[in-house]
Amino acid sequence: MSDAPAGAPALKEIFNRARLEHFAVETQAIACGFDAERFLALACDRLDDLSIMQRLRRVAETFHATLPGPFEANLETLRALAPRIEHGFAAIALSEYVALYGQDRFDASMAALAFFTRFGSAEFAIRHFLIRDLDRTLSVMTAWAEDDNEHVRRLASEGARPRLPWSFQLRPLMEDPARAWPILDALKADPSLYVRKSVANHLNDVTKDHPAWVLARLAGWPRAQPHTAWIVRQALRTLIKRGDAGALELMGAGRGAQVLVADFAVEPARIALGERMSLSARLVSTAAEPQKLIVDYAVHYVKKNGRAAPKVFKLREIVLAPGMEETVAISQVIRDFTTRKHHAGHHRVELLVNGRSLADGGFLLEA
Known part of the structure; x- marks a missing residue:
């Protein structure tokens, strides 16, 4: 899930009373x-005390308590319900039902998850079967x-991510990522950006x-293929932010920037919360041949x-010819998120080129 600005409606309100109705x-x-009345009574019981994932599970449990049929019959009801929900995250409750009550009905559960993921990703549910x-x-x-x-193809990658956010870790795949490699290799040039993002995130987990x-496996991928090249670049983002020499070499930026x-x-030197910080610089090549530059900032x-801790952000990738120059710039609002609170004090800002800090400045965030 992406960061939400502080003060935005709580994510758990996806499952509010109106949605349950x-x-x-x-x-x-x-x-x-x-029994619709019993469904509402059970689903809404102490609803305010539940987190979003607890509410998700509550919906699945309540379907189990109120649908009249056996598991396979209830799946048919939920299949008919899926297109009526019209909200991607809310529809995940249907896959949660499968995870909770379909463990002993493997084939029926796999078919159901492949169907439900088209309406709301089954990435959380499939992990129970992987375990x-x-x-x-x-x-x-x-x-x-x-x-x-594309939703089914994405589920193949996303569901097997070793460190999927909001879910438990898959320790066997953390220890031996090769077991999921056939999935990733099959998707290395997928035409769907939705799928490619998942493959890149999966590989980034593994890094x-x-x-x-x-690095060894991505070195064997055909990076002249644009979709594959995009996945490789995104998969290595954490290593590149750390200045990993192997990742920079694979991206064609292994040499120190000349x-x-x-x-x-x-700028500005002093900022209040909610205002913008701007960074700019002019890069002038001193190399005798063209060079690839991966420019980030921290x-x-x-x-x-x-105390202070750095967070690295992507800025640009450029190829700079000998004697040429390029201006890089970024503007960023300094505001609180649900996952990041800001505190007053001097915030150092570094310009990173090919993994090395080449310039630094900063701003004072006022109380």
């Missing part, structure tokens, strides 16, 4: 014997990587445990204890 009305319209029977589930997911539907393993930095500026955010 919508579930009840639509299910009643398609399922004989469904229970890794090889059997990976075999199905490898077949999904060849599916005509945190097995950087050399990722540039002069002129007119470097971080903001050293002041923590509550007064």
